Amino acid sequence: MVNSMLSYSGLSQRDAIFDEHGFSSVSRPSQMSLVKGTEDSGGSVVPEKITEEKEAINNEMDSIMGNNTWVFADLPPCCRPLGCKWILKRKLKVDGSIKNFKARLVIQGFKQKSKIDNFDTYAPVVRFSTIRLLIAMASVHSLIIHQMDVKKTFLNGELDEEVYMNQPQGFIMHGNENMVCKLIKSLYGLKHAPKQWHQNFDEMVLSNCYLLNHADKCVYSKFDDYGKGVIICLYIDDMLIFGTDQVQVDMTNKFLSSRFSMKDMGEDDVILGIRIKHESNGIAISQSHYIEKVLKKFNYFDCTLVSTPMDTSEKLMPNKGHVVSQLEYSRVIDCLMYDMTCTRPDIALVVGKLSSNTEDNSSTSGWVFLLGGDAISWASKKQTYITGSTMKFEFVSLAAAGKEAEWLKNLLLEIPLWSKPIAPL
Structure with missing residues (x-):
């Protein structure tokens, strides 16, 4: 068990968060920052990974607060606030090495009641058939394939329902201990967070003259009279941009980056576990x-x-x-x-x-x-x-x-x- 040298006196083993794959157990952060250089119960220095995970927690909290995700409010009568937890994960590269550490504050959306604090929760994702079709067309028409990623995806959706959440333990604000967080924007774990994000992205793109493909509602296109343009393919926060030339791709990149916090992944490489490789006679996909x-x-x-x-010729039989x-x-x-x-x-x-x-x-x-x-x-x-x-x-x-x-x-x-x-x- 890792014990952090934090000022929050109520920290205990019950507050530790365990990653599903056994990466570590990391205590909840205290106040608005975490103390670097911690020691375990035996006085040994905690591995650097723990410090990186704490930094990831701080970065996530900075994004949440900077996004005005919630405001402090008194809990209305007959309302029960939802809990929340920190989930830690390490993101790996294709070769298995550690790419970075990620931390997410996840609300306990499984406690939401249908027709009370959530209604419509459906959010489409692009079909794999669509991705393969667009890659095939990119091979035929020599399209440029550019990859982007939306940062803090579910923090971009505006909420229509009233949702209340307990303050994250370790980040309880002094002077507001008895108040709860009234969510203004969606948060990871909410049942309707994917729907709110897709609705926000959909409205933004369509308002800028992109056309929706009604067969797959996660595909958008924008072409001029000369046949130059782009096709956007969206799978939650992973995005492929198919462009007739680099100018069109750069214009789309600039437009999206002005509306959302985006990560430019450059030329397509790996998306959803599928490796895209450009060859002299076409494009190959593999896993x-x-x-x-x-x-x-x-x-x-x-x-x-x-x-x-x-x-x-072999016939399978019951075990x-x-x-x-x-x-x-x-x-x-x-x-x-x-x-x-x-594939x-x-x-x-x-x-x-x-x-x-x-x-x-x-x-x-x-x-x-x-x-x-x-x-x-x-x-x-x-x-x-x-x-x-x-x-x-x-x-x-x-x-x-x-x-x-x-x-x-x-x-x-x-x-x-x-x-x-x-x-x-």
């Missing part, structure tokens, strides 16, 4: 670093390589008598599903078989859509009911694939770079 990480995590890094995902860790198995399947969803259509059928009921006799539908020779959308999933004939099975599969084709067509229709009209299905 080799992610796969290596998964293999090491489950102690399969030295396993024997094979050329195919599965022997198709009888073999001891299997269900939690570890589900985690392995979860990792494989993410890899399959992002690996070749393992879709196998992952589907491994994650489904082996005694289910329903048929499997599947499809792959290509653009410019590149796979942009794929699926392999069980049909929801058992069909009585091969013809019925094929019609059910056709209907599912047809829905995806119609959606892809609508997505392309609203991208200015795509030649129109598109032939009907």
